[in-house]
Amino acid sequence: MEKSGNPPPYAPPYGGAPQYGGPQPGFQPPPPGPPHHEPQQTVIVTHTVSQVPVGPSPTSTTCPSCHAQIITSVETETTTKTHLFALLLCLFGCWPCCCIPYCMDSCQAKTHYCPNCRAYIGKFDN
Numbered sequence: 001m002e003k004s005g006n007p008p009p010y011a012p013p014y015g016g017a018p019q020y021g022g023p024q025p026g027f028q029p030p031p032p033g034p035p036h037h038e039p040q041q042t043v044i045v046t047h048t049v050s051q052v053p054v055g056p057s058p059t060s061t062t063c064p065s066c067h068a069q070i071i072t073s074v075e076t077e078t079t080t081k082t083h084l085f086a087l088l089l090c091l092f093g094c095w096p097c098c099c100i101p102y103c104m105d106s107c108q109a110k111t112h113y114c115p116n117c118r119a120y121i122g123k124f125d126n
């Protein structure tokens with residue numbers, strides 16, 4: 001009877017001490033730069049496009065682009081909030097519910113467009 005003895009524990013040859021890049025040079029923190037006082041040339045163009053206050057449903061308004069009396073066409077848009085709601089539902093274990101925010105209109109933003117010229121009219125984000 002031959003006993004299958006355990007192989008001797010194999011110690012891998014030590015590859016020498018890890019080499020350091022010599023003594024560390026005197027570490028100097030980066031000097032605080034001189035305060036920049038550049039004249040700010042930011043021209044803030046507050047060109048507020050006459051945004052029509054829109055609701056979640058198609059609104060009768062005058063298109064700012066083609067000036068036609070239109071009823072806006074609404075496109076539903078998933079927002080960060082939609083994803084957030086879905087994530088929350090997932091976290092609370094409501095797995096089957098996590099797609100509900102994508103079906104719920106109230107969780108999505110409504111972008112209104114002009115049906116004539118496809119101009120952006122406004123956005124309703126509840």
Ligand SMILES: [Zn+2]
Nearest residue numbers: 063066114117
């Ligand atoms: Zn238009």
